[in-house]
Amino acid sequence: MALATGCSRADSGTAPATQAAQAQGPAEVRIGYFPNVTHAPAIIGVKKDFYTKELGSTKLSTTNFNAGPEEVNALLGGSLDIGFIGSGPAINAFTKSKGTIQLISGAVSGGAQLVTKPEITSVDQLKGKNIATPSLGNTQDVALKKLIAEKNLTDVKVTNLDNPKTLDAYKSGQLDGAWLPEPWSSRLVLDAGAKVLLDEKTLWAGGKFPTTVIIVRSEFLQKYPQTVQAILRGHIKAIDWAKDNEAEAKTTVNAALKELAGSTLSQPVLDSAFKSIELTTDPIASDFPQLAKDSVTAKIVKDVVDLKGFADFSALNEALKATGKPAVDTAGLEK
Structure with missing residues (x-):
């Protein structure tokens, strides 16, 4: 060192x-x-x-x-x-x-969002839902699990999937949402009908x-x-x-x-x-x-x-x- x-x-x-x-x-x-x-x-x-x-x-x-x-x-x-x-x-x-x-x-x-099915309108409604992240321990996985811990959402299922598989799984109804980096968060929104529930920028001072x-x-x-x-x-x-x-x-x-x-x-x-x-x-x-x-x-x-x-x-x-x-x-x- x-x-x-x-x-x-x-x-x-x-x-x-x-x-x-x-x-x-x-x-x-x-x-x-x-x-x-x-x-x-x-x-x-x-x-x-x-x-x-x-x-x-x-x-x-x-x-x-x-x-x-x-x-x-x-x-x-x-x-x-x-x-x-x-x-x-x-x-x-x-x-x-x-x-x-x-x-x-x-x-x-920047460039990471939690996107979900449109009917999910608050973080509390993630209870019992299946939410994906790109990989165990990756940046978005940490962000999602921190949110779950802070909100005491103990029954949220976190699924680790490659980004292309996440898009397919969401389209087929296997997922309720995902915390993803760009362009995958935008793809779920614009190509698969999801909506942005939480932009990670809002969690940091100055949005950075x-x-x-x-x-x-x-x-x-x-x-x-x-x-x-x-x-x-x-x-x-x-x-x-x-x-x-x-x-x-x-x-x-x-x-x-x-x-x-x-x-x-x-x-x-x-x-x-x-x-x-x-x-x-x-x-x-x-x-x-x-x-x-x-x-x-x-x-x-x-x-x-x-x-x-x-x-x-x-x-x-x-x-x-x-x-x-x-x-x-x-x-x-x-x-």
């Missing part, structure tokens, strides 16, 4: 061979993300070559995941270097790795919460800080481009969803999904202590995680500085 988070990237004690490796970069960097609108910066960064243009001779390899726990396992197993992931699984990765997975950037704020963030294996960050900076420069440029070219950004993401998930979104769904998210490099670090507490309330974990050392924004802030943008605050989560 001291090596991963405490040392200067230009430490004069670094061995010459290590310095040469940092300068040259790895042969390959492996990143993971989901085929979701809430991972739009990753999709755009890959499809518009923002990452590859920054990486130079380093090859970019990508892997797609349906939910955070799967991606965490890939990071812990060493088959992935950098991951776009939900805030809940990001905390879980830090915990399971004993501090060797770290938060390095934000990607998307970290839906998608970026984490990295600390070993990779320590060994190849310049490569991580290159990825983050591409990430910043992807977000800036998407904000300046909204229509083309939507088209790019929709085409990628066709390639990765097998189908495109209707224009109303695409517009609705993009309207509910904010693309941002700020991971809103100040929210993470509360998110750690939420996992306990949701009975996903027994104890509140000590997040000291979770955030290392050195690479991000160098990348932001290079593009003339202000630094991001770690909110006390640094080493």
Whole structure:
């Protein structure tokens, strides 16, 4: 951990061979993300070559995941270097790795809703209902189970399903609702007749919460800080481009969803999904202590995680500085 988070990237004690490796970069960097609108910066960064243009001779390899726990396992197993992931699984990765997975950037704020059958008009009416989330322990699973615990809704059935299966299950009447990220929440509303019972934005100060963030294996960050900076420069440029070219950004993401998930979104769904998210490099670090507490309330974990050392924004802030943008605050989560 001291090596991963405490040392200067230009430490004069670094061995010459290590310095040469940092300068040259790895042969390959492996990143993971989901085929979701809430991972739009990753999709755009890959499809518009923002990452590859920054990486130079380093090859970019990508892997797609349906939910955070799967991606965490890939990071812990060493088959992935950098991951776009939900805030809940990001905390879980830090915990399971004993501090060797770290938060390095934000990607998307907002874009998650609890949607239900139209006849359900209040949270109290969830009693006895079957509500889906994408995966056990993922960000939306924690949010739903926290709500259930706070409202003492002990007889709510929580079903974990892949997002496409959730849509089919809702259409067939097997589900009463779901807590989902975009575009799936909008798909249930516009394609299957559900309604938004609760937008997660209403639960957070200023309507901002970290839906998608970026984490990295600390070993990779320590060994190849310049490569991580290159990825983050591409990430910043992807977000800036998407904000300046909204229509083309939507088209790019929709085409990628066709390639990765097998189908495109209707224009109303695409517009609705993009309207509910904010693309941002700020991971809103100040929210993470509360998110750690939420996992306990949701009975996903027994104890509140000590997040000291979770955030290392050195690479991000160098990348932001290079593009003339202000630094991001770690909110006390640094080493």
